[in-house]
Amino acid sequence: MKSTSIRRAIVPGIAALALVFSACGADNEGDGSTDGDGGGSSSLAGELNGGGASSQEAAQGAWIVGFQDENPDVTVNYDPVGSGGGRESFISGAFPFAGSDAYLTDDEGELTAATERCEGSAPIEIPNYISPIAIIYNVEGVDDLNLSPATLAGIFAGKITKWNAEEIAADNPDATLPDADINPVHRSDESGTTENFTDYLDAVAGDVWTEGALEVWPQQYGGEGAQGTSGVVSAVGSGTNAIGYADASQAGDLGVANIGVGEDFVAPTPEAAAKILEVSPRVEGRDANSIVFDLDHETQEAGTYPIVLTSYLIACPSYPAGDEGELAKAYLGYIVSEAGQEQGAAEAGSAPLSEELRTEVAGIVDAIQVG
Structure with missing residues (x-):
């Protein structure tokens, strides 16, 4: 089997303006869990800025609306500047999280730089968008x-x-x-x-x-x-x-x-696209918080669509005390929750993660420490 992976920076030529979605829902109570309905607590408040892969733009719009519906005092902005721009802004500390169509490597020193940005801990890299x-x-x-x-x-x-x-x-x-x-x-x-x-x-x-x-x-x-x-x-x-x-x-x-x-x-179809992660090997030698794949484009598995874009969330396993870390953890938790994955599928046509994989990545987000 010949497996391949995308490793280089991916930066679209024109960076779009940040997506800003106003809260539109009622004051719903939530527990911040990522293993069920998702969403954060209605006691959350503040502004969260992230960005990166433009491929996630439509899905991020759907997730922002869903998250803010449950957390009406939070404003989330996602700037679709491209994967490379998102990784650069995460590494610099400008973004507490980023979306990327490529996982971090040290081909250009990004993985080492991201580890330094996360105060010596390997960054979180988890799939959140498959299309x-x-x-x-x-x-x-x-x-x-x-x-x-x-x-x-x-x-x-x-x-x-x-x-x-x-x-x-x-x-x-x-x-x-x-x-x-x-x-x-x-x-x-x-x-x-x-x-x-x-x-x-x-x-x-x-x-x-x-x-x-x-x-x-x-x-x-x-x-x-x-x-x-x-x-x-x-x-x-x-x-x-x-x-x-x-x-x-x-x-x-x-x-x-x-x-x-x-x-x-x-x-x-979204279902056929999602199957490629089931038949593709994970990249070896990664930290436990890094779930990244070498897509098996040559798969012969029935019902698998082989031309797929898999995009990741990049974050730190811990953040200093303050609103930014709390909001990042809650928002990422919503994205990988069952409700969040369903929201992305319904509004943006993305393929939901399998329940087994979703539960695994949700556990990584749940373990993020703040303070």
Whole structure:
């Protein structure tokens, strides 16, 4: 089995403004537990600032609303500056927590720096957001599309250029494919989605896709560039015979391809995406508070969608006495609670963590010390 991982900093080219959601609910009582309904106590008050991966933006918006509904005197801000920016701000102490599409390593000294920031203790790294990266398409007359790994790689590497090419026809024997040029759309900005997608291509079809995992699309492969996920979705939707890649929650009414896994073709559902963590090994040699995965893109496990973005929360195992640590613990507790995971799935289309994994990460958050 060939397992791969995303390790480098992922920083989108444009940092968006911070998300600020006003409290909108009644004064509900909560116990701060992360093993059931989640949420913090209504006695909590103050402002919590965090940020990082833009992939989590929609889910963070949902979690903020849910958390503030239970804690109306708390304001939570999440700034989707990108994974690298989030990690940098966490390490500097500007953020008490961060979201990241990559776990910390010492390739650029980040893990050591984060340990120093946490006063000598290894930082917490826990999965909180799983989403399929959908292959979106807009081809007239094609309502269902299957793509094997090699075929998908050939399209985005510029080696398969016609929709009725024999490789696509072999995957779709019952489809009426047009004799038309393929218009592949990619991200023009530095992107965690691009790196996760190209990491998949590298793992499953390295003889076709020869550039490895990249944050920035290689210009020699051509295609149409678009800024951000919304730009790719818009370009595919308004384009002719177009295909692209984007977070599945933002695919809208566009067609989404089924991807070959073993003998089957699997659709990008949240449930199928969540299964990849069940079949992927954890990174060895990590601290007990670090639950990070080397995604097994080559899995043959039935019903598993293999093109997935897994995002993490980064925090410290202890904080000085004060509101910031209390709020960070309570908010992270809500995110990994059953209620929080359901909120993210319902409002942002993310895949909930399995109950076994959710319980494990909730225990890590519960153990955060404040004061």
